Amino acid sequence: METASQPLPVEEKTSPGKTNTEDAKEPVVDMTFTRELRQATKDVHKLSDVLVNAKFALALSDDAVWYDGLLAFYEVYKYLEENLPENLLPKELHRKEAFEQDLAYFLGKDWKETYEPRESVKKYLTHLEEVNSRNKLLLFAYAYQMYMALMSGGQLLQRKRMIKRKLWIGRQEEEEEKLEPANSNAADDDLEHRPMPRQVTICPEGCAATFFPEKISLLKNKLRQVLNDNFGAFDDELRAEFIEESRNVFIYNGDVVRSIKGVNRANLRKLAIVLVFVMGVYFALKLAKR
Template identity: 30%
Template sequence: MALLAADLKEGTKTVHSEAERSKFVKFFFKGEISPATYGRFLISLYHVYNALEKALDQHKDNANIQLIYFPKELGRKEALEQDLEFFNGPEWRDMLSPISPAQKGYVDAIERCAATKPDLLIAHAYVRYLGDLSGGQILSKKLQKHNDLPEGKGVAFYNFDQIEDKDGFKEQYRKRINQVEVDEETHKAMVEESCQAFIRNIDVFQEFDHELPLTKEEQEAAEVAEAANKKAGLFSSLAPSNLINSIASAVGLKSNA
């Protein structure tokens, strides 16, 4: 059986690229996500990490979970609370409810793994934490650059103060994943679950699309749709009954058509 870390990377390659091409991520990289929108996005992350870290804590005695269990180094919940207060104010907890469909879907997926097959939590940890230690560091710089944030404020989520060598830690983490012992069926299920985790992320991103400006492609599509609607309206007005009614109205008569 192939090494799990390699299979997780290869198996998620397509859906990972799809997540990176999402509208939200594109606008994030361009610095076009407003602080207000980002503050609401943090609510989604809080729901996800609250569920994931609760599940990992619950199963920390599981032999496989122990291999990738680094609450001190990786735990994001407290950091998120700092950022949530920075962007949303001291009453940010009032924003946690109601939970959105994408948030609920992501949380439900994590809780399902915890309740039925805890080893699958490794797939969610792999997607989230290695992503935060990799692309998340680039997003942090974009966030600071485009929003002129005060030093150290608003980016606690991306700061892993307990990890001196991020690349070295990621390598260690992958080696730990490769030490996970599961049967072939569970191995495949973990790869599939990691793909589902990326899809859940995309679902979360898409919930914010309506808050973002139209892309060039969306603007062109909207113009095409508007032109088609106008054309359809013109043909409708030229339908026999409509045409007779229009003529009758013009001469002051009522049509029986």
């Protein structure tokens, strides 16, 4: 049985370095439930980050790896958008058409004719069906984590990818430094003030899935407010179920990430290039000493 709830008030306060006019456009949302949920999923979230970083350390600029990642997660975003009402998943967050646009660019307009979801995705969708049949509010646990990930990690990955392909304007060294907070541990604990990846403001072909025309901070606040409007009104049993499904997001995502093809090939190719370069420098120095 789904729990009805009343919207929680948005906290109106002035953030450091912002004017009252700016705050009127971008109110600060109460982060209490966001912190609680993040703390409850911190261990599996960190394991997921380690997996992603290890998997994609050198493969980000490889198109085959990128589009196989899009293909792997396409069905998950599609399912969420087709099964959650707008009050739980605002339309402006929807990514299905953007994923399809990118996949058509990389694989051709007829990509769906030979496409079949991989086993890890089928398993994921079966679980989402079961969750949806129990309570759509539990399905929102997946939407909250998946869209926050796309608006944070997705932006970071896209910008790093664009830097490697020399598509981002500005000094590459400065851009790389700005992608990560200086103190990651402190940033994890301070969700309200931690620096976030700067928004991708240009959309070359093949990056529609991670491009948001609207200001991402506003979209994040909308999603946080949906969490506030519901999570705060849950009874203890529903809250425990919601947290459990929030943890399951990272477990199922991990299975899908492991299925992405081409990562080892791309990493080995880049390591080979680095090795050739290092050996070239080594022999050049030896010759110079003769």
